[in-house]
Amino acid sequence: MPRDRRDFLKKSLGAGAAGTALLAARPALAQTASSAVAGANDRIRLALIGAGGQGRADLMAMLRTKRTDCVAIADVDDAQAAIAVKAIADEGFRKPELVVKDYRRILERPDVDAVIVGTPDHWHALPTIEACMAKKDVYCEKPLATTIAEGRAMVNAARKYERIVAVGTQQRSTTHFDEAIRFLRSGQLGKIRTVTVWAYLDWKAEIPPQADGAAPASVDYDMWLGPAPKRPFNPARFHFTFRWYWDYAGGLMTDWGAHWLDVANWGMQRNDGTVQVPSEIMSIGGKLGYPNDAMETPDTQQVLFKCGDFSILWQHALGIGRGPQDREHGAAFHGNNGILVLDRSGWEVLPETASVNAPRSYKMTGVPKQGTGRGPGGHDLHVQNFLDCLRTRKKPTSDVEVGHQSVSVCHLGNIAFRTGRIVKWDAEKEQVIGDPEAQKLVSRAYRAPYKLPIV
Numbered sequence: 001m002p003r004d005r006r007d008f009l010k011k012s013l014g015a016g017a018a019g020t021a022l023l024a025a026r027p028a029l030a031q032t033a034s035s036a037v038a039g040a041n042d043r044i045r046l047a048l049i050g051a052g053g054q055g056r057a058d059l060m061a062m063l064r065t066k067r068t069d070c071v072a073i074a075d076v077d078d079a080q081a082a083i084a085v086k087a088i089a090d091e092g093f094r095k096p097e098l099v100v101k102d103y104r105r106i107l108e109r110p111d112v113d114a115v116i117v118g119t120p121d122h123w124h125a126l127p128t129i130e131a132c133m134a135k136k137d138v139y140c141e142k143p144l145a146t147t148i149a150e151g152r153a154m155v156n157a158a159r160k161y162e163r164i165v166a167v168g169t170q171q172r173s174t175t176h177f178d179e180a181i182r183f184l185r186s187g188q189l190g191k192i193r194t195v196t197v198w199a200y201l202d203w204k205a206e207i208p209p210q211a212d213g214a215a216p217a218s219v220d221y222d223m224w225l226g227p228a229p230k231r232p233f234n235p236a237r238f239h240f241t242f243r244w245y246w247d248y249a250g251g252l253m254t255d256w257g258a259h260w261l262d263v264a265n266w267g268m269q270r271n272d273g274t275v276q277v278p279s280e281i282m283s284i285g286g287k288l289g290y291p292n293d294a295m296e297t298p299d300t301q302q303v304l305f306k307c308g309d310f311s312i313l314w315q316h317a318l319g320i321g322r323g324p325q326d327r328e329h330g331a332a333f334h335g336n337n338g339i340l341v342l343d344r345s346g347w348e349v350l351p352e353t354a355s356v357n358a359p360r361s362y363k364m365t366g367v368p369k370q371g372t373g374r375g376p377g378g379h380d381l382h383v384q385n386f387l388d389c390l391r392t393r394k395k396p397t398s399d400v401e402v403g404h405q406s407v408s409v410c411h412l413g414n415i416a417f418r419t420g421r422i423v424k425w426d427a428e429k430e431q432v433i434g435d436p437e438a439q440k441l442v443s444r445a446y447r448a449p450y451k452l453p454i455v
Contacts, residue, residue, distance in 0.1 A: 044390055047072040047096075047112045047136075049103040049127050051084035052239065054141050055118020058168065059084065061383045062116070062139075063093045068387065070096045071111055074103040077239075078218040101220050103127050107134040114164075114390060117141060120242045121249040122228050125150040128165065129453050132157040137164040139386050143258035144403040146249060148411050148430055149443035149452070151404035156455040158400045166386040166396035167403030169262045171344075173385050174378030176371025177263070180340060180347035184267050188364060189335030189349070195264045195312045196332045199256035202321030206290040207244065210236045227450035236294040244295040251297025252316045253417075254410040256329065262398075262406035263331045263342065264312050275405045277427035278305035278312065283417035289319045303413035314413060337363040344378075346371035415441045 046068050048059045052075075062068045070088055073096050075081040081099050089095055098105065106112055107130055114137040117127050125145050131138050138158075144167050145151035158165040171177045184192075212232035215221035221233050228247045231237070243249040250257075265275045285301030287293070299318040304311060321328050330343035339350045349367035353360060382398070389396045408430070415438050416423045424433040432439040446452055 044068045045071045045111055045113045047106045047115045049074045049115050049117050050119030051075040051080040052118060055116055056084050056087055058116045058118055061380055065384060069094050072096050072098040072106045074100050074106050076101050076220045076224045107131055112136055121146050123226050125154055128154050129157040132161040132163040137390055139166050141168040143254040143407040147444050148408045151407060153452055153455050155400050155404050160455055164389045165400035167398040169259055169398045170378040170382035171263055172397040173382035176346055180342045181267050184333055184340055189340060190337035192333050192335045193310055194334045196324055197260035197264050197314050198323045199252055199316045199329045200321050200323035201318055204318040206293040207236055207241060207295055209294040210234060227446035229447055244297050246296050250414050253301060253414050257314055257410040258407050260331055261409045265406050267333055276307045278307045279425055280306040281412045281416045281423045283413050
């Protein structure tokens with residue numbers, strides 16, 4: 001690598017156009033699909049971008065398959081990177097050869113087959129797109145993107161550069177979820193007229209406002225901000241709690257909606273596998289539980305989606321935990337004959353009443369709770385599916401297009417909430433109909449010099 005290019009890489013904090021030009025200038029990165037995962041001892045060589053809790057969990061699950069090695073880690077916080085290196089060593093795995101702040105140092109390496117993107121949400125798009133351009137496959141954590149436009153660019157990059165890009169919505173690989181969806185499609189519930197999905201999280205309470213201050217010495221804060229607006233460092237907007245601020249995420253609507261609206265899409269997809277995208281969306285809510293805390297995104301929100309001949313209702317609340325069906329989270333598919341209720345602990349079917357007169361009669365036989373405690377965890381199966389697809393080149397169970405469609409529904413809910421209006425959506429064009437203000441929220445401005453690549 002010429003010294004002037006190496007010096008540029010070390011000094012540059014920009015991404016987008018600068019990062020794209022750097023990657024395009026390196027033909028050695030253009031590995032073929034077959035050679036990309038044929039390393040020493042036929043092991044898959046991984047790199048982790050974003051070494052926080054979820055990124056580390058993804059990496060460790062992949063290492064435990066005994067099919068992979070971690071060769072590099074990038075995180076703008078040296079402290080997070082150090083925790084990841086220790087976790088690798090503590091379980092007896094080979095330590096990474098490279099630990100850096102700048103993820104592009106990883107993408108230039110020809111010995112990296114695939115990357116895990118475990119960054120905060122506002123940093124999902126650029127590393128994923130640039131990894132595709134560098135002929136790396138990607139496991140990107142959910143939610144896929146912070147805007148619909150970012151998600152579409154990520155899908156386009158995966159297709160153009162023929163990359164495997166999976167999204168961390170692990171329900172798609174969980175055995176009892178698959179069983180429940182197959183029962184749903186059996187037709188026994190009758191016509192499904194409405195789907196309710198929810199997250200009521202009692203562990204998330206008030207976040208007290210905090211004063212701005214200096215970022216930790218271990219952090220490159222300007223790069224942590226990346227394409228987000230320039231702001232003073234504030235601990236309430238940083239690790240983990242970043243998700244409650246519009247600059248970096250979409251609140252619980254995207255954080256847990258990415259899981260449960262994905263389940264709704266999965267259950268209600270057409271016979272050809274396509275998603276029934278909503279045409280009209282409305283939302284109400286706000287900071288109703290903790291009006292004076294530091295969060296920007298709503299702690300309480302309901303969204304109603306019109307999807308052809310059925311509707312989807314999303315609802316969330318922070319600080320309280322007894323949601324519909326007395327469950328913290330879940331999905332309920334309500335048919336004419338019965339209701340299928342599904343969460344991470346299992347699924348069951350509650351029969352609909354045929355008559356309320358004694359003796360009460362029912363339209364179908366119910367199904368007692370299924371799936372509890374059986375088989376390996378969904379997360380382990382999910383990362384195994386990703387690793388399998390690196391070999392077969394088949395689309396993963398949570399392909400990037402699947403992740404894009406599901407988080408787009410979440411973004412539409414937030415667009416309706418932020419504008420306070422019914423949003424009418426053209427799914428084919430991925431545009432809001434007749435509302436320029438709402439259309440602006442389909443994408444977002446990047447802070448210079450960062451740019452979202454046009455793919």
